[in-house]
Amino acid sequence: MxxxxxxxxxxxxxxGILPFVGVSFLWLFMEHVIKVPPIFLPPLEDMPxxxxxxxxxxxxxxxxxxxxYRVLLGFFIAVLISTPLGILMGYSKKMSRLFDPIIGFIRxxxxxVFIPLTILWFGSGNSQKMIIIFLGAFFQLVLMVEDxxxxxxxxxxxxxxxxxxxxHDLVLRVLWPAALPQIFDSYRICIGWAWTYLVVAEIVGxxxxxxYYVIKAQRYLLVxxxxxAMVLIGLLGMFTDIFLxxxxxxxxxxxxxxxxx
Amino acid sequence: MKIQKQxxxxxxxxxxxxSHTEPVIAVQEFNxxxxxxxxxxxxxxxxxxxSTVIRMIAGLEKPTSGILLVNDKSVEKPLLECSMVxxxxxxxxxxxxxxxxxxxxxxxxxxxxLRERKEKAKHYxxxxxxxxxxxxxxxxxxxxxxxxxAIASALATDPEILLMDEPFGALDSQTRMVMQxxxxxxxxxxxxxxxxxxxxxxxxxxxxxxxxxxxARPARILEEIDVPFPHPRTxxxxxxxxxxxxxxxxxxxxxxxxxxxxLEQAYLNRRSR
Numbered sequence: 001m002x003x004x005x006x007x008x009x010x011x012x013x014x015x016g017i018l019p020f021v022g023v024s025f026l027w028l029f030m031e032h033v034i035k036v037p038p039i040f041l042p043p044l045e046d047m048p049x050x051x052x053x054x055x056x057x058x059x060x061x062x063x064x065x066x067x068x069y070r071v072l073l074g075f076f077i078a079v080l081i082s083t084p085l086g087i088l089m090g091y092s093k094k095m096s097r098l099f100d101p102i103i104g105f106i107r108x109x110x111x112x113v114f115i116p117l118t119i120l121w122f123g124s125g126n127s128q129k130m131i132i133i134f135l136g137a138f139f140q141l142v143l144m145v146e147d148x149x150x151x152x153x154x155x156x157x158x159x160x161x162x163x164x165x166x167x168h169d170l171v172l173r174v175l176w177p178a179a180l181p182q183i184f185d186s187y188r189i190c191i192g193w194a195w196t197y198l199v200v201a202e203i204v205g206x207x208x209x210x211x212y213y214v215i216k217a218q219r220y221l222l223v224x225x226x227x228x229a230m231v232l233i234g235l236l237g238m239f240t241d242i243f244l245x246x247x248x249x250x251x252x253x254x255x256x257x258x259x260x261x
Numbered sequence: 262m263k264i265q266k267q268x269x270x271x272x273x274x275x276x277x278x279x280s281h282t283e284p285v286i287a288v289q290e291f292n293x294x295x296x297x298x299x300x301x302x303x304x305x306x307x308x309x310x311x312s313t314v315i316r317m318i319a320g321l322e323k324p325t326s327g328i329l330l331v332n333d334k335s336v337e338k339p340l341l342e343c344s345m346v347x348x349x350x351x352x353x354x355x356x357x358x359x360x361x362x363x364x365x366x367x368x369x370x371x372x373x374x375l376r377e378r379k380e381k382a383k384h385y386x387x388x389x390x391x392x393x394x395x396x397x398x399x400x401x402x403x404x405x406x407x408x409x410x411a412i413a414s415a416l417a418t419d420p421e422i423l424l425m426d427e428p429f430g431a432l433d434s435q436t437r438m439v440m441q442x443x444x445x446x447x448x449x450x451x452x453x454x455x456x457x458x459x460x461x462x463x464x465x466x467x468x469x470x471x472x473x474x475x476x477a478r479p480a481r482i483l484e485e486i487d488v489p490f491p492h493p494r495t496x497x498x499x500x501x502x503x504x505x506x507x508x509x510x511x512x513x514x515x516x517x518x519x520x521x522x523x524l525e526q527a528y529l530n531r532r533s534r
Contacts, residue, residue: 158321159351159411161339163418164368173364177355254354254398 042224047231050224060213064232067198067210070126074133075194079187082141089142090149090179091171099142107139111197115204124205129198136197137190144186148179181248181255188244195237267333268422268454269295269318274327276313287313289479291327295471297421300448300455302465304511305475305483306519312348314480315426315458319345331422341369344415348427350407352399352414359395361410362386365418385413388447405436409443416447425457429464441467442496449493462511466504467494474514477522484514 027044030036042050054060089096114135122128152175160174202211210229217225248255274291277284287310295301305311316322317329320339329336331343344365352361363382366373373381386392389409399407408428415423428444429437441464448455448468459465465472466488474484486507490498498504 153349153351155347155349155351156353159345159347159353160364161321162319162343162345163365163414164341165365166368169368174353178353180355252355254400 039221039223042227046224047228050228051232054225054228058213060210060229060232063208063210063213064236066126066208067202068236070129070209071133071191071194071198073126074130074198075137075191077130078134078137078141078190078194082138083145083183086142086145086183087149087171087175087179089146090152091175096146103139103142106135107143111136112200112204115201119205124207129201129206129209132197132201133194137194140193141186141190144190145179145183148182148186149175151182152178181252184244184248184251188241188248191240191244192237195233199233266297267294268297268299268331269293269301269456270328270330270333271314271318272328274314274317274329275325276310276317276322277325286479288317289481291480292482293473293485295454295456297454298452300457300468300470302469302472303456303458303475304462304465304472304515305460305480306477306515307460309475309477310480311458311475312426314475315345315424315456318422318456319343319424321345341418342421343424344418344420344422345424345426346408346411346415346428348430350399350404350411350431352407352410354399357396357398358391358402358410359383359386361399362413362417364414369418382413382417385417388416389413389443403436404432405440408432408440412444412447416451420453422454422456425455427458427460429461430459437461437464444468445494445496462508462515463499465511466490466507467498472511474511476518483518486511 024044027041030041031043085099089099111132114132118128118131122131156174156178157170160170165173198209199211199214202209203215206212210233214226214229217223217229271291271293274288275286276288277286291314293301293303303311303314313322317324318331318336320336320343331340334340352358353364356364359379359382362385363378366378366381383392383395386395389412391406391409391413394402394406399410402410412428429440432440445468455468457464457468469488472486472488473482474486475481476483488507489503490501
């Protein structure tokens with residue numbers, strides 16, 4: 001039974017490539033049949049050459065590196081603070097009543113709104129970018145971690161209590177391991193949003209980074225470069241996601257949700 | 262005689278759950294004495310409030326009024342001398358079988374090392390017949406095996422009193438019979454006090470020394486029955502003639518009561534409309 005299913009899954013694993021092929025054909029169709037001018041839609045065939053040029057001549061790697069550094073650090077700080085706070089709010093009703101309103105309030109302020117203010121306060125360097133990412137990720141993460149903590153089965157706490165576990169161990173030895181897979185999933189989802197905010201921040205005001213590269217290309221009407229940069233960002237996101245999903249499976253082999261997939 | 266002292270003493274126990282419409286009286290005027298070493302069964306129809314009684318003994322619910330003593334102490338919070346097996350599978354999925362069984366050993370007060378705890382857990386894994394699955398995660402086990410892990414975890418802390426709240430309620434009837442025999446073997450070997458809540462009459466007769474039959478909500482004692490079958494009991498105890506007779510007596514008792522209750526409820530519902 002299991003062997004049969006895994007065989008079936010193996011065949012379907014690469015289905016995800018099909019939409020990419022579809023989009024490529026659509027691109028070629030627009031380019032050759034509808035004849036969209038290259039200023040709007042650069043030729044797909046030129047993409048490899050342009051990417052090669054970007055890596056060898058324009059040093060796109062350093063821009064990408066700067067962006068990755070900003071995302072990782074900003075996101076890491078957000079994770080570091082939001083995780084314990086979210087767990088506390090998920091465990092204690094008092095804490096959730098205390099913090100829920102303010103977080104709900106700030107969460108609905110669009111992050112780009114903070115860009116002008118943070119530039120005014122911190123300039124347009126790395127620290128301003130990280131603050132934007134932090135603001136974008138933190139308030140979402142707290143609520144997602146809180147939700148994960150709240151969804152831990154109540155009878156696990158009762159069982160642990162009956163086995164003699166004191167209150168702090170209900171958090172450390174029950175809530176934390178039980179909620180961790182879902183918390184980890186929140187990180188995976190949230191880091192995608194962090195990327196969005198970063199690119200927005202870099203487009204508005206920066207002197208390095210992939211977002212800055214895009215706005216620079218726009219100024220010189222280098223449309224192929226804009227497309228190539230977008231492809232790069234997409235690829236980076238996709239591989240981050242695949243990587244984190246893979247880690248998830250390694251870390252939580254016991255998690256029920258992924259067995260069903 | 263191994264019976265010397267009262268393990269649990271309950272007098273005029275009442276539990277009322279507040280609700281938006283009208284408060285629900287789950288337990289009313291509940292009186293029982295359970296001796297040390299006894300296997301006491303609280304038997305009653307589903308949803309009769311018998312689980313509430315055992316949860317109060319465990320310290321997971323607070324009584325509304327009445328006296329509830331475990332080892333002559335009033336129960337304020339879950340006591341170390343009680344362990345509990347729940348109906349839902351409460352073994353932790355992030356731990357292996359052996360780690361689950363060892364979970365409570367950390368809190369027994371004896372400062373034992375991880376190795377000693379695992380060693381002890383192994384003993385209990387063997388007791389419930391799971392020695393081959395020690396490193397399995399819980400989700401890889403069947404329902405019956407999950408409950409065996411829960412029983413082993415509960416026993417590992419060496420409690421004086423083992424509380425079981427419909428431990429086999431979620432299992433299919435064949436597995437349930439096998440599990441009852443497993444539990445019977447364990448219960449026959451120890452001198453622990455066992456309090457088992459169930460709606461299964463055969464389970465009650467096979468395992469129990471004394472059966473407390475409960476009325477439907479609110480739970481009250483309808484009848485106390487001493488189970489006369491000799492120890493050690495085995496699966497064959499089911500074939501005794503007295504087993505069938507007693508089963509019928511209890512069944513009729515419960516049926517009359519449940520039917521009367523149902524009629525009353527239906528009548529009330531009609532009137533309130």
